[in-house]
Amino acid sequence: MKEIIQTKSKVKISSKKKTKWKTELWCWVFLLPTLVLFAMFQGWPIVASWYYATLDWSGLTPDSTFVGMDNFINVAKDPYFWNAFKNSFIFMLGTIPFHLFLALVLAVILHKPGLKAANLFRTFIFLPVVTTTSIVGIIMVFIWGSDGSINDTLVKIGFLDQSINWLGDAKWSMFTVILVSVWKNLGVNLIYWLAGLQSIPQELYEAADVDGATGFRKFFHITVPLLIPIGTIILLLNVVNSLKAFDLIKTMTNGGPFFATDVVSTYIYRYAFTSEMGLPQLGYASAAGLFFAVTIVIIAVIQAVVTNRIKGGRNI
Amino acid sequence: MKKKFKGIGIFLMALLILQVFAACSNSTSSEDDEKTSDSKDTEERITLRVMDWADSEKVYREQFIEDFEKRHPNIKIEYTLLTSDQFQSTITTAIKSGDAPDLFPIPPGMKxxxxxxxxxxxxxxxxxxxxxxxxxMDGVFVEGLTMQDGKTYTIPAKLDLPNTLVFYNKQLFRDAGLDPENPPKTHTEFAEAAKKITEASDGNAYGIIEGSKTIVRWKNPIVDWSALGGSGLNPHSPLSLVSNEADYTSEPVLEVMNLFQGMMEDGSYHPKTLNISAPEARALFGQGQAGFIIQGEWCIGVWQNENPELDFGVMAPPVPDSGQEGFLPRPNFQPWLGMAKTSEHPEAAALYLKEYYSKDYQSVLVKAGDRFTMLKDVNETAAEIPQFKQYYDIAMENSRLAPSVEIRNPEASVVFGNYKDPQPGLGDILQGVMAGALEDPTDQLEMLSENVNTSLEQALEAAKAEGAEVSIDDFKFSNWKPNQDYTAEDYEAVR
Structure with a gap:
C-alpha cells in the first residue's frame, strides 16, 4: 500500500515537474519575440556603443583608431559635458515634482464621482501628450517669444513692466523649457495616477466613511499608501524620460543660449552629427552617453545603499 | 441586449478578418501586376537613385527630374531630399550596407x-x-578639392561667394529718413542706421534680425567681417592668414563682436533674434520686420517668390571705422556631387550629371535667384533679378579668393579628417555674448585660440602617423596678400 502511495506521489511530482517545465517553456516562447527585438534594437546598440566609445571615429569613414579610455577621460575633462550633466539633472528635478504631485492632485479631482465635464478636462490635459513634441517645441518658440502671447498677456495684466526673453535669456530659458515640458507630459502622468486611483477598492472609502474619516484623512491614510507602488513606477518612468529629454530642447532652444539649456542628449547630438570644420566625433559622443549612463547607475546604487542604511538604522 | 452586442461584435470581427484577407489578396494581386509590368520593363527601365540636402532647389529639381524622365523613359529617378544631419547618418549606413545611392554629395566637413x-x-x-x-569655370576641377591623383571624383554645387553681404529694406530706410541709395559703409554708420530704423518703426520693425539658433550665422559674419578689418580669418583653415596662428582675440574680431553686442544692447536687434533659426529670420525680414539681415544670395529667390512686394537692396558689409584692412575671403569651389563606387548604372548617372550641369538647367537656378552657377557665362546671361546681379557684383568686388590648404597639399585632407573641432566655437561664443550669458568674451576667445592650436597640432601628428606628408607650413601662406586673389601661380611659388 505504501509503495503504491509512494509511486503515485512520484508520478504526481514528475507530472508536476513536467507541467512546470512546459509552463516555463511556453513563457520563454512567448517572451522570445520581445527578447529578439530587444537584442536587435536595444541590446546590440548598447554593446556597439561600448565598442564605439573606445574608438577615435567620426562615424562617416571606414578607418577608426582604438583609443581605449581616452574618450571617457576627455569627456570627464570637458567642463561643457559637466554643464550638460548638471542641466540634465536640473531639468529632471524641475519637471518631476510637477509630474508627480500636480498630476496626482488633478487626478484626485478628476476622479471624484459626479464631477461635471471630467472627461472633457481629462481630454484637454491629455491632448498635448499626443501632439508631436518637436511641433510643440516650434510652436512654443513663438508663444514664449519676446513678442509672443505669454509676454503680451503678462504685460497687459500688469504682471510685467516689460517683456522677458523667456528662451533667449540664459536666466529664464531652462525655466521655460521645464514649464513647457511639464505642460506637455502632465496628461500621461494624470492617466497613470487615474489608473492607480481606480484600482483602490471603493469599500475602503466606504468603511472610512462609516468610521467618520474626513476627506483629508482618507486621502493620506488610504489613497496615498495604496498609490505608493504605482507612484514609484511613475517616478522611475519620469526620471528616465526627463534624463533623456531631447526633442523639446532641440526645437525650443537647441541647447542655448550659450549652453544654458544644453543637456547630455543635445551635447551627444552635437558631437555625433555636427562639426563646423573637420568631421563629427561619434566615438566621443558614444563615450559621453555611456559616461552619463554609468554615472546615473552609480548615483542610483549609492542612493539605494544610503536608503537601506537609513531604513536599517530606523529598524534598530 | 448583451447577446445583441455579442452578435454585432462577432459580425464586426468576421468583417475585419475578411477585410484583412481581402487586403492581402489585393496587395498580392497588385504585387503580381507590378511584377508583370516590371518583368516587361526590366530590360529597358533602370532606377537611378540620387540623394542630397539641396532643399532650396526642391521645386526646380522636381521639374528637372520630371523632364529628365520624359526625355529618357528608360530611366526612373528616385530622388531623396534630406537635411544635412539626416544625410550624414543615412549615407554612412547606406554605404556600409552596399546600398549607396548612385549619386550623392560629400557630407559637410568631409574632404x-x-x-x-x-x-x-x-x-x-x-x-x-x-x-x-x-x-x-577655371578652378572647378582642381587636385585636392574635386580631383585626386589626377582623377575627377566630384563636381561642386555652385559658385561659392561670401554669404555675409547685407540685405536692407528700402522702405524702412525711407521711413527712418535714411537714403536707400546710400547705405552705411562703416561700423558706426551701420549701428546708427539700425538704431534709427528701430526708433522710427515704433515696435513694428527693428534695425536688424538674425537666426541665432543657426550658429553658423553668427560665425560667418565674424570670420568675414573681421577679415575686412585685417584678421586674416578665412573658411578654409582654422589659422589666421595674417598671424599664421589660431588668433580669435585680434582687434578686428573684437571690433565686430563689439559692434553686434552694442547693437543688441541698444535694442536694434529684433527681439525674436535669439529664439529663431536662419530661415525664420529670413522670413521675418521678408515680411518687413527688420531693416538689415546678413545673408547669402539664396535668400533673393525666396523673397522674390514669397514676398514680391519687398523693396530691398544689397550692400557690402560695413568696414571698421578705422578703415578697411582686408577683403572678404572668397571660398574655393567645394567638392559636392559624386558617383558611388558601387553604382550599377554609371552611364545613366553620367547622363544625369551632364543634364543637371547643362546651361538649360543651371540657367533656371540662376534665373530663379537660387544660386550662382559654375558654368561659364551663365551668371551674366541668365540672372534677371536686379538684386541677384547686384549681389554678384558686390561680392566679387569686395572679396578675394582665399588660399586653400588642400589645393596646396592634397594630403592635408588627412589632417582635416583627424581635426576635432573645439567647442564652444566662434559662433557659440558670439551667441553667448548676444544672449547676455557672456559679458566679456575675451577669456572664451583665448581658450578657443589655444584649443584650435592644440587640435591642429594633434591632427597633424595623427595625419603624419597615418603616413601623410604634411606639416604646419602647409597652413602658412607667406605670399598671400589680403588685396589679391590667391592664384595657381601663388600655389606653385610656395610648393
Missing part, C-alpha cells in the same frame, strides 16, 4: 581625400568628356 580613401566614389573621367569639363 575628398577621406571619401576616396573610404571607397565612396568612382572616378568620373571615363563617363564625362572634355566638352563637359569645358563648360565650367
Amino acid at each position: 575628398l581625400g577621406t571619401a576616396v580613401a573610404g571607397d565612396w566614389y568612382q572616378p568620373l573621367d571615363e563617363y564625362l568628356d572634355d566638352e563637359f569639363k569645358n563648360r565650367f
Whole structure:
C-alpha cells in the first residue's frame, strides 16, 4: 500500500515537474519575440556603443583608431559635458515634482464621482501628450517669444513692466523649457495616477466613511499608501524620460543660449552629427552617453545603499 | 441586449478578418501586376537613385527630374531630399550596407581625400568628356578639392561667394529718413542706421534680425567681417592668414563682436533674434520686420517668390571705422556631387550629371535667384533679378579668393579628417555674448585660440602617423596678400 502511495506521489511530482517545465517553456516562447527585438534594437546598440566609445571615429569613414579610455577621460575633462550633466539633472528635478504631485492632485479631482465635464478636462490635459513634441517645441518658440502671447498677456495684466526673453535669456530659458515640458507630459502622468486611483477598492472609502474619516484623512491614510507602488513606477518612468529629454530642447532652444539649456542628449547630438570644420566625433559622443549612463547607475546604487542604511538604522 | 452586442461584435470581427484577407489578396494581386509590368520593363527601365540636402532647389529639381524622365523613359529617378544631419547618418549606413545611392554629395566637413580613401566614389573621367569639363569655370576641377591623383571624383554645387553681404529694406530706410541709395559703409554708420530704423518703426520693425539658433550665422559674419578689418580669418583653415596662428582675440574680431553686442544692447536687434533659426529670420525680414539681415544670395529667390512686394537692396558689409584692412575671403569651389563606387548604372548617372550641369538647367537656378552657377557665362546671361546681379557684383568686388590648404597639399585632407573641432566655437561664443550669458568674451576667445592650436597640432601628428606628408607650413601662406586673389601661380611659388 505504501509503495503504491509512494509511486503515485512520484508520478504526481514528475507530472508536476513536467507541467512546470512546459509552463516555463511556453513563457520563454512567448517572451522570445520581445527578447529578439530587444537584442536587435536595444541590446546590440548598447554593446556597439561600448565598442564605439573606445574608438577615435567620426562615424562617416571606414578607418577608426582604438583609443581605449581616452574618450571617457576627455569627456570627464570637458567642463561643457559637466554643464550638460548638471542641466540634465536640473531639468529632471524641475519637471518631476510637477509630474508627480500636480498630476496626482488633478487626478484626485478628476476622479471624484459626479464631477461635471471630467472627461472633457481629462481630454484637454491629455491632448498635448499626443501632439508631436518637436511641433510643440516650434510652436512654443513663438508663444514664449519676446513678442509672443505669454509676454503680451503678462504685460497687459500688469504682471510685467516689460517683456522677458523667456528662451533667449540664459536666466529664464531652462525655466521655460521645464514649464513647457511639464505642460506637455502632465496628461500621461494624470492617466497613470487615474489608473492607480481606480484600482483602490471603493469599500475602503466606504468603511472610512462609516468610521467618520474626513476627506483629508482618507486621502493620506488610504489613497496615498495604496498609490505608493504605482507612484514609484511613475517616478522611475519620469526620471528616465526627463534624463533623456531631447526633442523639446532641440526645437525650443537647441541647447542655448550659450549652453544654458544644453543637456547630455543635445551635447551627444552635437558631437555625433555636427562639426563646423573637420568631421563629427561619434566615438566621443558614444563615450559621453555611456559616461552619463554609468554615472546615473552609480548615483542610483549609492542612493539605494544610503536608503537601506537609513531604513536599517530606523529598524534598530 | 448583451447577446445583441455579442452578435454585432462577432459580425464586426468576421468583417475585419475578411477585410484583412481581402487586403492581402489585393496587395498580392497588385504585387503580381507590378511584377508583370516590371518583368516587361526590366530590360529597358533602370532606377537611378540620387540623394542630397539641396532643399532650396526642391521645386526646380522636381521639374528637372520630371523632364529628365520624359526625355529618357528608360530611366526612373528616385530622388531623396534630406537635411544635412539626416544625410550624414543615412549615407554612412547606406554605404556600409552596399546600398549607396548612385549619386550623392560629400557630407559637410568631409574632404575628398577621406571619401576616396573610404571607397565612396568612382572616378568620373571615363563617363564625362572634355566638352563637359569645358563648360565650367577655371578652378572647378582642381587636385585636392574635386580631383585626386589626377582623377575627377566630384563636381561642386555652385559658385561659392561670401554669404555675409547685407540685405536692407528700402522702405524702412525711407521711413527712418535714411537714403536707400546710400547705405552705411562703416561700423558706426551701420549701428546708427539700425538704431534709427528701430526708433522710427515704433515696435513694428527693428534695425536688424538674425537666426541665432543657426550658429553658423553668427560665425560667418565674424570670420568675414573681421577679415575686412585685417584678421586674416578665412573658411578654409582654422589659422589666421595674417598671424599664421589660431588668433580669435585680434582687434578686428573684437571690433565686430563689439559692434553686434552694442547693437543688441541698444535694442536694434529684433527681439525674436535669439529664439529663431536662419530661415525664420529670413522670413521675418521678408515680411518687413527688420531693416538689415546678413545673408547669402539664396535668400533673393525666396523673397522674390514669397514676398514680391519687398523693396530691398544689397550692400557690402560695413568696414571698421578705422578703415578697411582686408577683403572678404572668397571660398574655393567645394567638392559636392559624386558617383558611388558601387553604382550599377554609371552611364545613366553620367547622363544625369551632364543634364543637371547643362546651361538649360543651371540657367533656371540662376534665373530663379537660387544660386550662382559654375558654368561659364551663365551668371551674366541668365540672372534677371536686379538684386541677384547686384549681389554678384558686390561680392566679387569686395572679396578675394582665399588660399586653400588642400589645393596646396592634397594630403592635408588627412589632417582635416583627424581635426576635432573645439567647442564652444566662434559662433557659440558670439551667441553667448548676444544672449547676455557672456559679458566679456575675451577669456572664451583665448581658450578657443589655444584649443584650435592644440587640435591642429594633434591632427597633424595623427595625419603624419597615418603616413601623410604634411606639416604646419602647409597652413602658412607667406605670399598671400589680403588685396589679391590667391592664384595657381601663388600655389606653385610656395610648393
